[in-house]
Amino acid sequence: MGLAGVTLDLGVRGQPAAMRLVEVMLASRRLPHALLFTGPPHSGKSTLMRGLAAYLNCAAAGPSGPCWHCPSCRRIADGVDFDVRSIEVQEGHGRIQIEQVREFERRVALTAVGGLFKIAMFPSAHLLTENAANALLKTLEQPPPHTLIMLAAPTRDAILTTVASRCSHLRLYPLAAGELRALVVERTDASGPDLELALEHAFGRPGWAIDILSKPGQINEFARQVETMLAAIGPDCSDADRLQTAADVATSGRSAAERRRNAIGMLEWLELALAARRLPDRLERWAADAATVRSGLTRLHGNTMVRPAVEAVFLALGRGQPIAGQSSAKT
Secondary structure: OOOOOOOOOOOOOOOHHHHHHHHHHHHHOOOOOEEEEEOOOOOOHHHHHHHHHHHHHOOOOEOOEOOOOOHHHHHHHHOOOOOEEEOOOOOOOOOEOHHHHHHHHHHHOOOOOOOOOEEEEEOOHHHEOHHHHHHHHHHHHOOOOOEEEEEEEOOHHHOOHHHHOOOEEEEOOOOOHHHHHHHHHHHOOOOHHHHHHHHHHHOOOHHHHHHHHOOOOHHHHHHHHHHHHHHHOOOOOOHHHHHHHHHHHHOOOOOHHHHHHHHHHHHHHHHHHHHHOOOHHHHHHHHHHHHHHHHHHHHHHOOOOHHHHHHHHHHHHHHOOOOOOOOOOOO
């Protein structure tokens, strides 16, 4: 796979460090059996995993990347390739279950059908149950030939330490303002106030901006929610108003699953907003607030009811107190 002098395109932009590591791995023909991609939600981790999977099994891959036209590429793009599987949280569960990992293990024991590699992608590896993570660990310790396991998580310490230690780590970062604008303009037809609002609230995450701009009117509703949400965690807001804001966040969506996803998305955004407002003289408070939001996200990813979990976050942030049972923040 000669890549010298040619830019490898796997679908992501503005991630030179991660792409350089991928290029070195491919050029050396020493691809690790497991890769861990970390970075903020919607920063390009899933796109990069899918692009690499397509490249490895593409029938006509060139130095610049997969062709995206051969049968293998088309199946991977559509998520229906037998050799390339994405293991995600199933409807009705908050986490990836051990049965899903065992099903993956049965698949990788088989010879690849149409491609060179059997590939498993875990876009939310931080949501593996402990039993599922331990089951995956066994495969990581003794991977079958021509198997690649790719995991994605917000941070390296969000997954089991023994799992992370067996993966080569690639970090993705938020895009700079100019790179973000160029990519979003390239992939959407947005312009004017909607585009500016999306760029302002994306915090360098192209996937988030592209997704919200694909839903008419969504960015304006989001901006309204954000203004209310930030006011609710301020010192001048009453607990009654905080509870009302939490109720608005927790009840946004038509189904229980959609309401949970929306609440998780809002808290993920709030976590990034708190990081953006971090000041040198308030690092201790910022760390405590970040730990509060992370605790709420952990509960939402479990089986905790949505509204109580969101209420606990807003009350704790507004009062400057941790959620009951919350671990101490690391400073």
